[in-house]
Amino acid sequence: MYQKILIAFLSALIFSCGPSKFVKPLEKNQHAGTVSLGGPLIKYGNATTPIPFFTGTYGYGIDSTLTGFASLNITSALYGNLQMELGATKQLLKQQHFLPAFSFSPVINFIYHDSKSYKVYPQLDLNAFWEYGKHKNYIYVGVNNWFELASKKAYGISQENHWFVSPMIGHSFNNAKWNINIEAKIIAPNLSNEKLVVDYQTPLKHRGAFGLYLSYTRKF
């Protein structure tokens, strides 16, 4: 066995690391703090376990259809990186019976280690969600899109993959003061995982990875 858990950790540290942020916008002038834990499932020894990822997010309801947010990857910070997501969620369509509400979240994900080591990744989340019940719990599906803009890697090796697509499904349990969110995500099913050291555990076997996430949001 190589140090698979550590390399898996390294891999997941940067990329598609957290769950969706604010699928449904906050109320106008509402504040919210979210902590999230979870990551891609890997095989470690005989067990299947998610890589533990820890992120903290702050959101603010600019109006009832637009929420701005900033998220800090705490696990990455422990490795000396300032890795943040800055973005906004805009709701475009309201739910009409069985037709879902629709929102999208453009995000800038940047990682900074020092003046020679930094990267910026644009990200775009597309979400559809259905509310139900008196607490307005909702189920959602969506697609997370990461974009690698660089054309070359080290030694001039061509960067072949520029679009990392990750479909997800989740459920949010709501209360006036808090939400609890669970999410499952198929990370980058358009990419092969066969030439990696990490044994990703995914229903698609040799494609991408499968992530599980749990989040708690406190609204104030």
Added chain:
Amino acid sequence: MKKLIYTFIAFVSLSSCLRLDDNLFNQNKLSEYKLDNYTGEVDFILPNTYDIPSNLIHTFQLHSQSPSEASSTTIYAIYIGDIATIATDTVIMYCHGNKDHMDFYWPRAKLLANTVSKNHYGVLMIDYRGYGMSEGKPTEDGLYADVDAAIKWLSLSGLTNDRLMIYGFSLGTAPATKISANNNYSMKPSKLMLEAPFASAEVMVQDQTGLALPGTTVTDLKINNGEEIKKVQQPFLWIHGEADDFININTHGVVVYNNYNGSYKEGHRIANAGHSTIETTLGFQEYLQIIGNFIRR
């Protein structure tokens, strides 16, 4: 809000001490070397015809000290061959990989000792600091210092540069390349052999993430065979499995091979071989023939 911002800045400032570097070394400790009697996992088992007579197996200690260290570290070495004839023999310095210790690599060292014919060349192998019975903790500088301590011992035993060959496997390709490329070590090998070399820590990060990400975001390791190989002038042999799922042949091995600008190079891409299966995929004799032909050319 101010408090939140200050807390955030303090957290980021104070939290930059963790790195993956120490954890990337995959050593295991031993209380004794068992060699042929070792029952743990190994990559392959050699037939008895490759056995080494016990009078040609020498286990001993060396003292290694990098330029930045105030005191030396005791490491362990195994020499296969007749120590009394090092002054006239050709010796292969074998730099093992990242995993485990010399018991794990014993079949590989034995195999090399049978290059050309039985016990034809001397083979020296060490456990880097922190590996096997060697004291201390693995570091990048320690890798180079430990191999330098080994070749210094060879030099003191009468070996000259023209009869020193250096062979690196996986992680061991870093000290093998570095020592071949630079003049500030105890000896300068006359030929360099690299099995499954990696290009750099950054390529490793980029391969695993799929992104063009700076390697320094997760590691301070400066290992860079892709650059060091440009300074190597000695003849160079590269051997790499095309099915290597740990160190990709195209993003690592080919870069190292293409960046070599020295006097002679030969490359062997082994179809269907993985990171640790070149010898078994090729067959032991064919593998030894490649090594032997290169050393004797």
